[in-house]
Amino acid sequence: MWAMNVHRFARMALGLLWLAAVAAAQPKEAVKLPDSPEDLARGKKLYLGSCTYCHGPTGDGGKGADLSRQELVQAKTDGDLARIIEVGIPGTEMPSAWHMTRREVTQVAAYVRSLAKVDVRAVSGNVAAGKALYAKHGCAGCHTVKQGGVFTGGYMGPDLSSIGMKRSASHLRESLINPPASLPEGFVPTRVLTVSGKTIDGVRVHEDTFAVVLRDFAGNNHSYLRKDLKEVTADRSRSPMPSYQEKLNATELDDLVAYLVSLKEPLQ
Amino acid sequence: MRLPLLGLTSGLALMLAASAAWAQNVPFSRIVEAQKEPHNWLTYSGNYNGQRHSALDQINVSNVKRLKVAWVHHTGTTESHETTPLVVDGVMFLTEGPNIVKSLDTRTGNLLWRYEKKIPQDLRLCCGRPNRGVAILGDTIYYGSIDAHLIALDAKTGRIKWDVEMADHKLGYSSTVAPLAVKDKILIGAAGGEFGIRGFLDAYDARTGKRVWRFHTIPGPGDPEFGTWEGDSWKTGSAAIWTTGSYDPATNTTIWGTGNPGPDWNGDVRLGDNLYSCSFIALDVDTGKKKWHFQFTPHDTHDWDATQVPVLIDGTFRGAAKKMVATANRNAFFYVLDRDNGKFLAGKPFVKQTWAKGLDDSGRPMVIAGTDPTEEGNLVWPSLAGGTNWASPSYSPQTKLFYVPAREQGAFYYKGEAEYKPGVIFNGGGQRVKPDEEPYGAIRALEPETGNLKWEFKTQIPLNVGILTTQGGLLFSGIGQGDFFALNAATGELLWRFKTNGPMNSGPMTYAVDGKQYVAMPIGRSLYVFDLMES
Incomplete structure (x- = not known):
């Protein structure tokens, strides 16, 4: 047992x-x-x-x-x-x-x-160019990265400060192209419909039999009792993050992956 | 027994007289007739029949909304808190992992005594160091320690009377189960099913600690049922004892559930049905001789132990009076057996399962080919934790319903190599719950004669908290996320809940003292005790 x-x-x-x-x-x-x-x-x-x-x-x-x-x-x-x-x-x-x-x-x-997912082979992209793409596409709106000793960015997505130690280049590339394929636990897209008819989208912070806590895309937490809700829909088939397949060309994708792989803040 | 609030009945008058002196003398005759003193909780399941049902009704469907915390006892344990306290005439006895037994005043939670067992550092454990409670017989408390000892303590002082080793902890034997006191014997078995032990149920002389008999949960050479294990695999086949059995005084029979065969997930090295793993075994208490057995999962390869408390029900089956034993098994099927001979009466799934086409006329599962664990992982329902786990079910004679904490979850099962070495983990694989589904749980009320669902109370996560029902028409249970609640046992309607934000890994019990009913539940690292707010 x-x-x-x-x-x-x-x-x-x-x-x-x-x-x-x-x-x-x-x-x-x-x-x-x-x-x-x-x-x-x-x-x-x-x-x-x-x-x-x-x-x-x-x-x-x-x-x-x-x-x-x-x-x-x-x-x-x-x-x-x-x-x-x-x-x-x-x-x-x-x-x-x-x-x-x-x-x-x-x-x-x-x-x-x-088992280590980190691909130790050289990544072909340019880190500096990738960093610029990270800024240009607003990744920091949802993700945190440690820069200059300060953790900077949003909280809607996972902290990427150590992502280069946790995930391989190929895994990161796949996540950029097809985000729902590796949806991290704690970032499940969830929609609630209140009894009064209001709809709120966000990620699920907590859900139990009697209550739900949601973080909306502005980073605000919403706490509900189930009796005040008509529906709670957790959808693991989609990700709050858009696919970058059409947004980036092959070189840009390599650059952004190279930047992410370079993020190696020591793990706590 | 209906008690007016702050009033007295004859039963409570008896209790008050006893509580003044805290006599704590519980001969076998009192446990056999535990139903006559519902203000006490004299054995693990409250009664020998394993029903975990109390005749107390002062707290009931009409007033349970007034339930509030009476007192809290902080334990400091860092283990999973799995005890069911006993209550005898105003005094409580409980355990805390890894090695503590305590006695408390039931009205205040004040500590009366504390016993701490010195335990070795080289324990071989799969699943933490919890303990599920003690037994009482006469003036003695009996405790099975994590290093596989049985210990007798003076009920008034906690002083040790004797300490016997059941088996060698270095070989992976341990004990987490609450013993069962029957007649002049203490019944207890060994845990350690992930270490290739040879499981057993023992009976010890309550006075001296001398072992009276041992029933091996795996038959050896000379036994007519020897030979259901390939080669020597029976020697390391596990079939551990994790939860307390029941007792039928009419036939002097004790019924216990047994654990998985070892190694858990690689059945290639132990071909055969692997008796008596994943079974109920019915033994004569005087001799330890087997009367019957029923194996729920022959040649189990998913770790679906029969670690559920057998629930004895005297009722009718297809129009005829019948003595039955009912269980909702970890393998996802609910079963009713004839208690006199172990024959299968009825059974059906109570949660989703994908491993069997059903049960044949003898109750044997018709296994679907290709559902064993594989090196790549094989998706099967239910998960390793099962359709239900060790948390106690309940049966209410009032509603005539069987209640089970259910788990709806699938898992990928993996097979790996398994080579036995003494005292070493011996599991041959593992599982990973299906990552992209939303598992859930439910309290399910089943009609015991058919297994048909009468009602369910759905929960966000799979359940592993025990159930208490009372003559007040209530069902108490909890959710691992921290909600302790009361339902209407007849309908499943939620009547009361208390948000604790602490994990729950045990089950509730109830008692009365000074004319007042209490409900006790281990939550987080503490014991919470509830009573009614004055109206």
């Missing part, structure tokens, strides 16, 4: 303390991860068997940490990653995989590294 535990974060904090202690106590071990297709296939099988429930089959997290980032907060080096897999994180629900051989641990670690 699996059941969800809601207090992961407290234990994660303990785990961080423990990791700091381990790091202080142990010399850094240089680990070379295997990279053959056979090793990765074996690592994938082991991963699917033991890690999927918490970290997701594609590593994008859930109960456990998001492993699809290029930089893992608790496992910056391959040695850290292998050690966490091997001994777990005491005080958290991350168990030890001491049953695995050293080779198997490194195979799983190699597979985990392969």
Whole structure:
């Protein structure tokens, strides 16, 4: 029986303390991860068997940490990653995989590294031109980016300050062309129709059995009791963000992607 | 039993006399006849029949709008708060994960005593360190600790009387279930179904802690039902015990639900029906011998444990008097069985499911090919958490309806490698809930004879909070997002709610003291207790 535990974060904090202690106590071990297709296939099988429930089959997290980032907060080096897999994180629900051989641990670690969505290949676009396009097309109306030490922009869309560490160039390109394909949770387009006949569009901030909170496209929050609403429609098939397929030519798309990939504010 | 507000009936007079001295002596005879003292809550489900129904009616459909917080007890636990408190003559006993037992004054929440179990750091756990409550027998409280020990505490002081190890926690055994006290025995089983344990239900001598019998939830060599596991896979087949069973005094039979076979999502390494995983087992309390079993999901590959409290109903089935046991199973089907022999009487889905064409005449699911987990992910309804999970259902003799917290959600199921190593997670895959759908939940009222839906109360998210019904015509339950509510049990109409903004992972119970009825519910890290505002 699996059941969800809601207090992961407290234990994660303990785990961080423990990791700091381990790091202080142990010399850094240089680990070379295997990279053959056979090793990765074996690592994938082991991963699917033991890690999927918490970290997701594609590593994008859930109960456990998001492993699809290029930089893992608790496992910056391959040695850290292998050690966490091997001994777990005491005080958290991350168990030890001491049953695995050293080779198997490194195979799983190699597979985990392969989950990173960041495409490390060079991006062909021009970052400066992309930044200008970002401004020209009003992206900052909805998205925040850290610039000059200040987080600047709107709140209707996801914060993009670290997007270059979280998503690959190809993923970002697809998101610009077909935004609903990867609609982020927390930004589900939602429309409410009040009993008095008023319609408000926005993204869903909160919805429960008795109340709904919506953020409209001006960034204002609206809180409703369901008894005051005629309809609530959450539509995952569309995105508040328009498609840029027709708005940008191929070069401009490359430039904008290059700018987004360059946004690498360290993750909190 | 109808109680006038601030008035007394004979039942409460008895309770008042006892509460003055806080006697706390609960022989078996009192638990068997728990219905005669509805102001108390003497066992996990309130009664041996697992109905989680109270005869108290002071709080009822006409006045529940006046319900307000009487007191709050802050626990400080950082675990999922899953306890059901017991109440005996004005005194409450409850647990907090990972390792605390407490006794409180039921009128004020004042602490009477606190016991803390020292637990090892090398526990092997799948799902946090919660605990679901204690049992009482005589003057002793019984507690199953997360490191798979059974502990006896003095009910007046919390001082330890004895402590026995049920199984080795280093092999993945643990315990989260509230024990069941029957006759002179304490019944309790082991959790740990994700670690390749061999599950069991034990009976211990309540006085000494000596084990009287052990029933393995996976039959071994020599058992007529041995051989439903390929090779040696039975040795690591899990079938854990997560929730408390029921007891039928007329036949001296205790019925418990068992958990999934291990590894959870890779059935290739354990071909066969995998008895008695995902089953109800009915045992003689004196001997531990099996009377019957019924397996809901043969060769389960989706982690659909039978971790529901068996609900015993004496009623009619197709015109004839029948002793039944009913359950809404995690696999999405509602079942009614003949309690005397475990034979299937009726069953049908109570939530969306895509894995079976239906149930055959024996109640066996007609599985649709290609619904097992795959390496690429296979979309199946219901999700891993099931059509319902471990949260208690309820049956009201007043409405003659069975109530279940339902979950409408699908998931992609993944199969991975699974090689058993002692004390190591052994699950062979996982799941990911369908990301582009809006899952939801509902309290569903079913007619037990048919499984037909009488009414439903829809909720924004799938439910995993237990249900209490009362003779006041009420149904109490909650939503994980923080709403605790009361419905009209006959119609599903919402009558009262209290927004807590705290998670709920347990179920409500009710009791009375000093002529006043209370409703208690663990919410967030606290225990909330409600009573009626003076009119």
